[in-house]
Amino acid sequence: MRRSPAGVLLAAVLTICLSVPLLAQPAARQAVLVTGASTGIGRKITELLATRGYFVYAGARKPEDIAALSRIPNVQGIRLDVTIPAEIAAAVTTVEKAGRGLHGLVNNAGVAVIEPLIEIDEQDLAFQMDVNVMGPYRVTKAFSRMLIASKGRIVTTGSLSGFVAGPLSGPYSMSKHAVEAFTDALAAEMSRFGVKVSVVEPGNYKSEIGTTLQARMRARGKSYDASAFQQEMKRFQDGAALGSNDPEPDDVAEATWHALSDPNPKLRYLVVPNQRQADLTIRKVLLVAAQLNQGHRYSYSRDSLVAMLDQVLTRVGGAAK
Numbered sequence: 001m002r003r004s005p006a007g008v009l010l011a012a013v014l015t016i017c018l019s020v021p022l023l024a025q026p027a028a029r030q031a032v033l034v035t036g037a038s039t040g041i042g043r044k045i046t047e048l049l050a051t052r053g054y055f056v057y058a059g060a061r062k063p064e065d066i067a068a069l070s071r072i073p074n075v076q077g078i079r080l081d082v083t084i085p086a087e088i089a090a091a092v093t094t095v096e097k098a099g100r101g102l103h104g105l106v107n108n109a110g111v112a113v114i115e116p117l118i119e120i121d122e123q124d125l126a127f128q129m130d131v132n133v134m135g136p137y138r139v140t141k142a143f144s145r146m147l148i149a150s151k152g153r154i155v156t157t158g159s160l161s162g163f164v165a166g167p168l169s170g171p172y173s174m175s176k177h178a179v180e181a182f183t184d185a186l187a188a189e190m191s192r193f194g195v196k197v198s199v200v201e202p203g204n205y206k207s208e209i210g211t212t213l214q215a216r217m218r219a220r221g222k223s224y225d226a227s228a229f230q231q232e233m234k235r236f237q238d239g240a241a242l243g244s245n246d247p248e249p250d251d252v253a254e255a256t257w258h259a260l261s262d263p264n265p266k267l268r269y270l271v272v273p274n275q276r277q278a279d280l281t282i283r284k285v286l287l288v289a290a291q292l293n294q295g296h297r298y299s300y301s302r303d304s305l306v307a308m309l310d311q312v313l314t315r316v317g318g319a320a321k
């Protein structure tokens, strides 16, 4: 049956009107697992994803945190210490049994260990690596089958400390530098399965990471009286060196959401609260390029370096207007 022009118009308008609410509502809530969801950045990510149409499995360790997370609509708190393989295996079973599949994994759980490299006990350095490096490795490996099945996303919370390092921050910076390599290698491996991998690099934001560091230092009961960095370590121990005016990590959560939901997520999301922290990071990366280019048989000229920079900017689209 042929329609009149008015009929065709009416049908088109109706189609658009009916499809708008359908487009705005995801067909079914995709599931995302967030590790370290009890406080700080992980808690913000959990809250944001739950309001943006996702079902969130929120990993935590204390029963009261698991219960509090489960009270958020579209969130299920699950017990998950990223250093305990049995808890990771149990989390996989829980997510599999729920039958929603798994669209995304957010490797967010992390701790900071601050101590001079020439003085730190091996056990403390191992603890740093166990949580921040082995944690993402273990959890990603355990959930990889589900993420490949969904052609999903893996997002890890890195840090500016994945690029910069200074006195006392050696343990933490080593762990976050490892997260950069983890991300690059994982992204290259997972691309053949259609799984996209990103790392979100926050600057300084409000969280419990400083108070947790201080509590652990107190619990370890180590004396820094004989330390070559006595004054600096005491400032960490008594909390004076811990910033308290940092902003809430809303922008970090937004970047994580983008990495999980955008058709073309970025590999790296630098998220900083001010120009100074961006400056610190970008200059450090450029400095490393200059250092690698310094005085050897295959060094590039300045013009060649500038041309290279132009080429990568064209490829990534990374320059401000």
Ligand SMILES: NC(=O)c1ccc[n+]([C@@H]2O[C@H](COP(=O)([O-])OP(=O)(O)OC[C@H]3O[C@@H](n4cnc5c(N)ncnc54)[C@H](OP(=O)(O)O)[C@@H]3O)[C@@H](O)[C@H]2O)c1
Binding pocket: 035, 036, 037, 038, 039, 040, 041, 042, 060, 061, 062, 080, 081, 082, 083, 108, 109, 110, 111, 131, 157, 158, 159, 160, 201, 202, 203, 204, 205, 206, 207, 208, 209, 210, 212
């Ligand atoms: N805040 C910043 O300025 C900043 C900057 C750059 C990067 N980051 C990174 O952001 C991530 C989140 O840290 P945050 O700043 O939000 O600190 P936070 O408030 O202390 O949160 C850390 C989270 O990790 C969890 N966690 C610690 N050890 C764990 C383990 N073994 N297994 C599972 N979960 C564990 C904590 O759980 P419990 O409550 O049970 O201890 C908590 O949920 C970390 O990877 C951190 O390195 C933070």
